[in-house]
Amino acid sequence: MLTVDLVRRGAARFGPRTAVRFGAESLTYTQVDEAANAMARVLHAHGAEPGSRVALLxxxxLWSIATDFACLKAGVARVPLNARLSAAEQGRMLEETGxxxxxxxxxxxxxxxxxxASLDLPTLGLGAPGVAGGPDLLEAMTEVSTVDPRVPANPQDPILLLYTSGTTGTLKAVEHTQASYAAIVANILTNLVSPARDSVMLHAASLIHASGTFVLPYWLRGGESVVLPGFEPQGYVDAIARYRATEINLVPTMIGMLLSTxxxxxxxxxxxxxxxxxxxxMPRPVIEEAMDVWGRRFAQYYGQTEAPLCLTVxxxxxxxxxxxxxxxGQPAVDGEILVADDEGNPVAPGEVGEIRVRAPFTMAxxxxxxxxxxxxxxxxGWLRTRDMARVDERGYLYLVDRRSDxxxxxxxxxxxREVEDVLLAQPSVAxxxxxxxxxxxxxxxxxxFVVPAxxxxxxEAALQAAVRERLAGYKVPKSVRAVDSVPLSPVGKVLRRALRDPLWEGRR
Known part of the structure; x- marks a missing residue:
């Protein structure tokens, strides 16, 4: 199955239905599909040949989903650029991926x-002229055919080069193909959600990351994708009510913000x-409070950019x-999970090992x-995750931490994580x-490093004592430092290295 064919099938089946909402604006399935066709032709006209790479900043x-689909229709691999990274980091990404x-x-x-300017790169604007003299893509697409260009595609063709630093600490591009991304869609539908025509998924996190993987599952079932410009707690819950959202996707930090505000x-x-x-x-105190407030509506997935979305549920x-x-959770039904020692041998239940995965949705x-x-x-076919975990007698996995952490x-x-869980259970710790x-x-x-409630x-002494009551003495923090906030990535993950690396300057 090719990802581009999933786009075509959803459009053919649900043409007049609303597919995307952004504020008061909306697009039908047909409008999104025809816009993608026209955008693909504009990309071709400006040098993006099939097999090449196009960066998206x-x-x-409203047009985010159509632009992603346009890259599929054009036969190019998209390279999303995280807007919060530095120009130097983004420039390196552009150079490395060509x-x-x-x-x-x-x-x-x-x-x-x-x-x-630094890379002598042609540009297209989206809602404005391109900064290097290129046209506005939204205007240019009105001047070309909306017929699908039908670029030949193969299962192994790259469609997404997504940069991550998750498992190694160094930015590198994860490559997904026509086949692997279609398998991601099937993985979500098989293990996590089963949308219907009345389903509405609310997107506040960047569509670059995990939130974007939910678009095609809803597209294939006739549901709506409601896109928000970003996450703000009160605005977010207002949007749930306004759009009658049936499913939402959050990171634990967002849930914590909804509760604390x-x-x-x-x-x-x-x-x-x-x-x-x-x-x-997910810190246990946070999910316990969230369930007290919203009831048993929650489902968790564990995955990574290299193997999205659900390794376990x-x-x-x-x-x-x-x-x-x-x-x-337990392993996804469409993948194999192994908790292994350094030689790749399975560890006994209760022992810590590294998670390995073999599945059709892993990266190329x-x-x-x-x-x-x-x-x-x-x-x-086994992919190492560098995540450490143990498995119980029932087959449930318990993440311990990243090997590098x-x-x-x-x-x-x-x-x-085991020390953090004890600290987070203390009322004085946010x-x-x-x-x-x-x-x-x-x-x-x-x-x-602790942010006070x-x-x-x-x-410090009280928190050290609390850890000592629950964990071995060598796990008790030698020091506890109060901070106003902890550094977070654009998707709400804690940037542990930003706190650790300054401590080691000159020592490694």
Missing amino acids: LGNG VRLLVHDAALAERAGELA GAAQGADVSSLRTAIYGASP LDADDHADASLLGSC GYHAAPELNAEMFAGD MIITGGYNVYP QAVVVGAPDDTWVEAVTA PGATVD
């Missing part, structure tokens, strides 16, 4: 101008069937069992990174991040 908007054309919106025109407590969620969360570990029924709230590989690919692909202190392994700091005696010292103060 865009925020969420991008031939940059599409940008008006809000990001200044950055697009920097990139276009009071927006969740006053929300009308009568239309909401499922609140999906994932992308980073903890569904709504699982959430009714309090003993499972620390789990990330990292772009232009043969040594890294050799390290990550373990043979016979593990702290070795005095010869003992400490996984930050957020907690644990890292390893250099120590002349212990090599690494467990160090906690509103009106609270950080009592």
